[in-house]
Amino acid sequence: DVKVTQSSRYLVKRTGEKVFLECVQDMDHENMFWYRQDPGLGLRLIYFSYDVKMKEKGDIPEGYSVSREKKERFSLILESASTNQTSMYLCASSRTPGNVGSYNSPLHFGNGTRLTVT
Amino acid sequence: GENVEQHPSTLSVQEGDSAVIKCTYSDSASNYFPWYKQELGKRPQLIIDIRSNVGEKKDQRIAVTLNKTAKHFSLHITETQPEDSAVYFCAASLGGNYQLIWGAGTKLIIKP
Numbered sequence: 001d002v003k004v005t006q007s008s009r010y011l012v013k014r015t016g017e018k019v020f021l022e023c024v025q026d027m028d029h030e031n032m033f034w035y036r037q038d039p040g041l042g043l044r045l046i047y048f049s050y051d052v053k054m055k056e057k058g059d060i061p062e063g064y065s066v067s068r069e070k071k072e073r074f075s076l077i078l079e080s081a082s083t084n085q086t087s088m089y090l091c092a093s094s095r096t097p098g099n100v101g102s103y104n105s106p107l108h109f110g111n112g113t114r115l116t117v118t
Numbered sequence: 119g120e121n122v123e124q125h126p127s128t129l130s131v132q133e134g135d136s137a138v139i140k141c142t143y144s145d146s147a148s149n150y151f152p153w154y155k156q157e158l159g160k161r162p163q164l165i166i167d168i169r170s171n172v173g174e175k176k177d178q179r180i181a182v183t184l185n186k187t188a189k190h191f192s193l194h195i196t197e198t199q200p201e202d203s204a205v206y207f208c209a210a211s212l213g214g215n216y217q218l219i220w221g222a223g224t225k226l227i228i229k230p
Contacts, residue, residue: 004161040127042207042220043162058217059119090161106152106164107218 003027006091006110013117019078021113023091030095032074033107034058034066037088049074081117089113120145122210124221132229137198139224141208142190150211151184151191152218157204165206166193195226203228 007022025032033048035058045058047066055066063085067075074093078085092107123142131137143151152167168175168182168191175182179198184191191210195202205225209218 040222042124042222043209044220045217048217106167107154107162109161109163111161 004091004093004108004110006089006113008113009111011113011115013078013081013115015082015117017078017081017117019081019115019117021076021078021089021091021115023074023076023093023110024072025074025093025108026072027093027095027108028071029093029108030071031093032068033092033094034064034074034076035090035092036060037090037112043090046076078115081115083117085115086117087115089115120148120210120212120219122208122219122221124208124224126224127222128225128227130227130229131198133198133200135198137193137195137202137226139193139206139208139226140190141192141210141221142188143210143219144189145210145212145219146189148189148210148212148219150218151182152209153182153193154207154209155204156207156223162207198226198228200228200230202226 004025013019031050034046035043044060046064049055049068065077090112091110094105094107149170154162155165156162166182168184179196181194205223207223208221
């Protein structure tokens, strides 16, 4: 069974702090994603990566950066946390290289990190 | 930009009745349409998906239908049970690439 592990379940940070959210997957998946989930807005893609050291902007990349130095690890970085970044952050991975639309390649999500910025 | 509209935002049905959730997408190049279920406090999990070359797909009590002409797809749950209570998200692929465009979610409540 695929396991996607996010380092923290709950995190409280102060405005202006640099925040690191870590995600590790154990199934050798090529694709990894960071989403934020807010009530009434569904899942919004922040960044994704389809290979080591590769990254692509999603719908809402402003205020975030990512790092993928190893295939199994995808980190989300908030350079200077702000209160409007208070949210649930979900990491996900998928197997098929190049196309998340493959029938046999669902997204596997982590349990999420609820970040509060005060 | 491209978007996916999902309705209703909340759906309350009697246990044993059917539930239908509808989504409309804007990108005519979308070719993949998954549905995810997120139980309270848990991660979203794929429950069913459909590709654009198929009009309907069933898996036990769950079915998904796709109307490419109208650009909408629906999730049908029959004989609802308490464990069906969750938030359901539809999504559509952005063209043929990695990204999914997500609906806002439907909170399904099963009344005993």
